[in-house]
Amino acid sequence: MTMLGSIQNLMINELCAEGAYLDGRELGEVFLPKAEVESHLELGDSIQVFIFQDSQGHMTGTTQTPIAQVGEFALLRVKEINSFGAFLDLGISKDILAPFNEQKPKMRDGHSYLVKLYLDNASQRLCASSNINKFVNKIEPEYTPLEEVNLIVASKTDIGYKVIINEQHLGVIFFNTIFKRMFIGQKLKGFVKTVREDGKIDVVLEKPGMAKVTGLSEQILAELTAKGGFIPLGDKSDPELIRKTFSTSKANFKKAIGGLFKQGKIDIEAKSITLRK
DSSP: OOTTSSSSEEEEEETHHHHHEEOOOGEEEEEEEGSOOOOTOOOOOOOEEEEETTOOOOOOOOOOOOOOOOOOEEEEEEEEEETTOOOOOOOOSOOOOEEGGGOSSSSTTTTTEEEEEEEETOOOOOOEEOOGGSSSSOSOOOOOOTTTEEEEEEEEEEEEEEEEETEEEHHHHHHHOOOOOOOOOOOEEEEEEEEOOOEEEEESSSOOOOHHHHHHHHHHHHHHHTTTTTTSSOSSSSHHHHHHSSOHHHHHHHHHHHHHHTTSSSSOOOOTEEEOO
């Protein structure tokens, strides 16, 4: 199904002085401006375009790649605010509207917000909404402990970061479990720690216990190999340096290098480790 606000492969039905008309199937004809029609294209060829409506409501295509498509979350910057709402930079020649009633919080010019792209039922136009709660927690969470999930950082709270899990649920990563830089709109992997009786979900970025240490050990060996067998970090190094390098706590780092030393793979000094030959 051809959908407005998505990237599609469409066939060229007509070439003219102004550009090309593409077969948009359910959407009808889609116009592609001349500046984006490459000279080698002919009738019947297929071309990949992102479909949107121009200011007159006409179906239009662009070969430019948008930051996000309909149904996706993305961090977008406000370019202009007028009587209709806020217009956000989608990374193409056409900006996207976030109506005032879809702004939570109210948007300010020049600021960036995590939004979801959706099709407005009334106007059938592509719009953006920062009212994240409107799109999540619609179904009961059915996650297993330590299940790997996709995360999008939604906001910072007093206790940690609120994250969107698999684009379906909200969860929380507590500050005391975070050992890497995080920012709104960031996409990363994580693990479900607990689904509480009230439906709230606790998330961690690392598997607890030995599973976490095993993964860290592999990461350390890979870093040693990449750096010629030497890393200026040891069991007496600054915890902040360890966090910046491996996004983990000093305690976990020491467990990992201790295990590698017992396996005869590395030598450990106070502030360095060396790969054994």
